[in-house]
Amino acid sequence: MTHPSPTRVFFVLALFQKGFTSVIQTLNTVDEAVGEDALLSCQILQPENVVHVTWQKQSLDGEINLATYNNFYRSKVNPDFTGKVEMKDGGLLNSSIVIKNVTEEDEGFYLCLFIANPAGALTGRTFLRVYELHEPVLHMRESNSSDEFFVSCSVTGRPAPSVTLNVPQQDFSLSQHNTVSVINTEGTFTVTATAVLAGCNVTGKQARCAVQVLSRQKEVFVPIPDVKLTTTTGLDEGSGSASRCFGLFPTVGMLIVAVTCLCAALVFIVLLIRRQRSSPSHRGIEKTEIRQTADADTVQDVSSTTEMSQLRKRTPPKEIQPKCEVTAPASLTAEAGQPLLLSCNITTATGNTIQQVRWLSRHDKLLLAYDPRVPVRISHQEPSVQLTGHHHDGSYITITRLRHDDEGCYRCIFDVFPKGSQEGQTCVKVTGKVRLAGNKTATSGNPITLSCQYSLPERVLQVLWRKTAEQGDTTTVAAYSKPGQHKVEEQFRGRVSLSRTLDDTQLTIQPVRTEDEACYTCEFHTFPDGSRSATACLFVYVLPKPEVTHVTSSSGITEANCTAQSRPAADIMWDIGGDNRTIGPPILSAYDQGDGTTIVTSTLLFQAGLLSEHSVKCIVQHQGLEKPLTVPLNTKVSPVVVILLSVCGVVAVLLLCLCVCLCKCLICTDD
Known part of the structure; x- marks a missing residue:
């Protein structure tokens, strides 16, 4: 397949963060025509410990994961884009994807994310610009003036194409140029260029229309009819232009003679036919044939009318019966760990009876089966499934807690008598969500722990914590990846620790200082969901000591x-x-x-x-x-307290004296 030469400007994205510098080389813009295949590439120039690569497309609702590559699962394309996206290069430092059969919906920004440890997500961005250019249509017709031609060229494309009309020969000239552009409902532009052609024709000359959108160009030619034209400059019959056009008169004379002969022949044939029909024998035969044909048609019409009336009496009118049809949502997206409601509705014809309703999982495992007739009798029910609601034309079940392996297509089957089994299908996509406890406060000198959970821990490859200070500076704090790699940045070692878990990650700071006040982001690098994150802020208090x-x-x-x-x-x-x-x-x-x-x-x-x-x-x-x-500021002491303190002091002195005396007496007695 040959591609047009798209406008590709090399774009180098430099990400500067404290502790590392990485450069990603990609293309700023890639131009591709509708129906062609677009190649998008990214390359990381400086070596990093890349864990996996993810390609995403930016949309109004956020980033959509297209494909991912890592050393554990190799390359994998999101099931929603199977057949549309192909991962061409499966390396961790040089990655490319192909968007097949591009359409207008494929236009937009595409991100290549190199997830590195501990640097995090290093991102390159490319804009895919989709254009289209249809075949131009060039028309030429004689204008109101017999010596001029009206030339028009029309083409449809996106963005608006440029249209150029010209005649390569010097014998002709184009004047009264005009261009009209119309915006179509599908976002394309139809551009029509018109002009008036005048001059003296020479056999074999052509008019040319050239159209262009971005770097794609097309052109079409149409021959100029062999008809006498006069120049628009007003030259007389004796000029060179008149002499060149003079050779057309013999051809015109011959054409007039041929037309005259043809008309005479037609008149002769018409007169001969009229004479033959006017003879008496011909009129008698014609009348007999007409009368017999009319009688036969009358008998046939009467017979047909009688048969149709008898058939209507024997055949009762048919009733329009509703179709037996099951309707269900084609797809649903649900969060892991949350309940999921599935529903199916059915329309049945008169005389049909629903004898049983069954729900099957993606592995055709029976989840629930019951008889909908009153009273409802459940013949089989899985512990994780509940019958939420039911009526004669619908069924509703709830999966109490959605797991990652619950992703897939579910079928609801209505066993209808005598019609047979009727079924509907709903495909469920399970997504994960980051849950963070929210903002926290800590007292300087005390420990604090920040916790973060991801509802699909089976898909997590790496956990990364970042710190964003009040000034806006972002620094990587710590990271832990699936192979067991654990790292705390040097400036935080000794005070910061990170749990060696991927589902419930905990960042502990001990002791907390005032410079620890910032917003902390936990990033879960998952496969195939891509990067998911949440942010909470830590406020540090220093308590007063007045x-x-x-x-x-x-x-x-x-x-x-x-x-x-x-x-x-x-x-x-x-x-x-x-x-x-x-x-x-x-x-x-x-x-x-x-x-x-x-x-x-x-x-x-x-x-x-x-x-x-x-x-x-x-x-x-x-x-x-x-x-x-x-x-x-002071303590006001009452007189009672003063007296009490004085008495206590005197008693203490007396007791001390008594003790001294007793001690001396005892010592003297011993001597």
Whole structure:
């Protein structure tokens, strides 16, 4: 098969991430005609530990997986594109696919994803531009003026083709050029170019129409009729142009003589026929034949009418019976781990009875069988299948928990008497979904674990965790792949650990620091589903430890300060027991420390007498605290407490003296 020379511009996609640099070479644009095969290629220029390669097509609903290649399963094409997509090169560093018999729907962006460990998905992108160019149609007809011809060339294509009309010979000229473009409903363009041809003809001359879309070009020729034309420049009969056209007159004279002879012959034949029909013998024979033919037709019509009326009396009118037909959804897409509802409906004719309904799996395994007549009797039922609903013309079952091996086509069979078995079919595609616990908060110095699950763990080849900081920088944290390869990036070693699992992956950070605050993405590289991911953000708190100080000036004014360092900034309030001897509202100041924490200081001025009569308290509130922290500025001691403390002190002194005396007495007695 020969391809047109499409416009192919080499495009190099460089992906720069911290810790690696990889370059993918692909084609920016590939042009291909409708009905041809399009070749798309990608090559990774720098060696990477590529696990598998996936080809995807971008659509409004997201990426659609076309084909995948890895060393475990080799090349595999998505069943939905079998016969449409072919994986040509099955390597991990150089991959190509062929889109067969391209149509307008195949136009768009195609992605080649090289899944590397631990780099993740390295992506190249190619735009497939589909064009079409039909055969041009060139017409030439005589215009209202006998010495000019009207030339038109029409062609259909996408995008709008260019049309050029010309006459290679110098004896002719084209004027009054006009081009009209019409948009068709299927998105193509029909372009028509017209012009007026004038000049003196010479046998064997042709008009030419050339059309072009992108790099594809076609042309068509039509001969110019051997008819006298005069130039549009107004030359007289004695000019060179008139002398060249003069040779046409003998041919025109001969044509007139031939037409005259033909007309005379036709007149002679007509007169001869009329004379023969006017003779008496011919008229008598003709009348007899007409009368006999009419009598026979009358007898035949009467007989046919009688037979038809008797046949209508014997044959009752037929009733239009509905067809016995089963309807079911052709295809369904469901998430693994979730319930799936399957339904079938049937229309039956009068006199037909449904005696049994059966549901079969993709392996023709019987899932459910029951007699729909009241009361319903279930003769067979698998534990994972439930009869959700039923009536005389429909059946509904539910697969309670969908697994990856439940993918395939399911059949519902209605055993109808006397019609026989009628069945419908629904094909189910099982997809996986990433589930993440959501955003989390952690306290600086404590451990935190981020968890992520994929509902189809059997298809997971690699798990990758990425960190995206507030500034937008993305860094690979850790990765684990199916062969047992486990890697934590050097800058995170010692504090970060990744579980060696593919279904429920857990990333643990211990201890948490303020620089760990970011959004974390878990990527599951699956086969044949491609890359699936989810993102959650981690917020790190530094809890406040408030400190309270105060100083009293000689003028009797006390300045109290309450300070708290935290992340995010804390809120500070004062509790003065309802007293109004403060001097103005508290003064608040905040200082960013550069490590993500903020020091907040609240200053309160009040009269010194307030401190001796009331308990002044600093109250600190923070998002990471279950309840506010309260720190008193002083402690007001009551007289009862003072007396009690004094008595306790005297008693303690007396007891000490007594002990000393007893000890000495005992020692002396022993001597």
